[in-house]
Amino acid sequence: MIKKFFEDIGRYFMLMGKVFSHPERLCVYSRRTIFEMEALGFNSIALTAIISAFIGAVVVLQMAITLESAFIPDFMIGYSAREVMVLEFSSTVVALILAGKVGSNIASEIGTMRITEQIDALEIMGVNSASYLILPKVVATVLFFPLLTLFSIIVGVVGGFAIAYLTGIILPGDYIEGLFYCFEPDSIVYAMVKGAVFAFLITTISAYWGYYAKGNSLEVGRASTHAVVASSVAIMVFDLVLTQIMRA
């Protein structure tokens, strides 16, 4: 198992070498990047919005219950909700959710191309198939996911405001005051950097499992599962590393 793990790591880096070398035509790649932005980025907006809005609302409710004390000012609820959304939820949890959606999509798409010989067909044409298929996805997600992270923060905070306004558990003014309390713009940058790193991990790891899929549709399913599991583990490991590097 350990041998297999190191073999996978080695093959992953070899694949990355292929991905980032010899792009054929930039105009073709830029067209594909725009297409991938739509497929992997824009199509994830609705899911991100729904989850972020509900989590933002739930966080405010939970905070209101937990922090119910005469010694803790109400604006702390808004402050806590913001910190939760910015520091962990919108980058890490959204990345985990997208690892499921985008990661399985990438692995199954490339895996199917592998077993139906579409990748072989590209290779025969003289195309660097790894670069042609994977690089536009990497560029698209690395550019788009930080924006998705920012979008998630905004929607989450708005979701928290909505629940505060609708239930009256906290005055909207207190909530807004909490949102701006001790606000560090760097934390937004930190969240977006995490979004970009996680996008890279999700895309490349999922592409790796798809690219080396072999056999039949069952194997594509397995590749898809491996992609989601491996991406999720990598996200958690790099979350720890990035937090230590950027926040400690």
Place this chain on the structure above:
Amino acid sequence: MIRVEHIYKSFDSRTVLEDVSVEFETGKTNLIIGRSGSGKTVLLKAMVGLHGVDSGSIYFDDVCYTELDFEHRKELRKQIGMIFQGGALLDSSTVRENVRLPLDLFTKMTEGEKRDRVDFCLERVRLQGADRLYPSELSGGMVKRVAIARAIVLNPRYLFCDEPNSGLDPQTSVVIDELIRDITREYNITTIINTHDMNSVMELGEKIVYIHEGRKWWEGTMDDILNAENKELNDFVFASAMAQRAKSVKR
């Protein structure tokens, strides 16, 4: 001309090709036939570089493919067209985009020139009007014809076909066979077809190589094959009741 010399290929401990040497001629339809699992697809994929070989050499005219580095192989591959068993069209691209892809990546043609070239190739395979369809909207025969159009769009010198008739009805198979034969003669290219369709063998077999258990077992033409005194070849060629009957009628 493509020449294969003393090719050996094994997967793990299983030998799939053993000392195969054969020459495929330019301007002719060369057929590789053999039972399933005999090693003919591995031979075809070894020739185009999708499988490395354990030993032996593959020559494309005077160029030894097996000794080329990555960049030179890539250049040579631009002269190779290949039709895969399932077509291998890119699912997310339309017929036009599939045929146009090699032009986008490897030529400096203007938009107009590319459009004309794609139109010409689609017309050549009688698929004008289907250019906006996606592969999932095409019939099996149409998929094969798009694959042929894509394979010839860069004017290749070598054309490889892996079971081009599999899954097609007899009439469509004849259309595909005729198309491949006409293109081979028209452009004077070296065409190698991997098949176990006996109708194709009798229609196209200007040169036939029979592979049995990873070895070259027999070599000849479509005229020779009917009178060959080779038990394994006869067992393979005349396996069907129709072929046996045709043979007895001929005699």
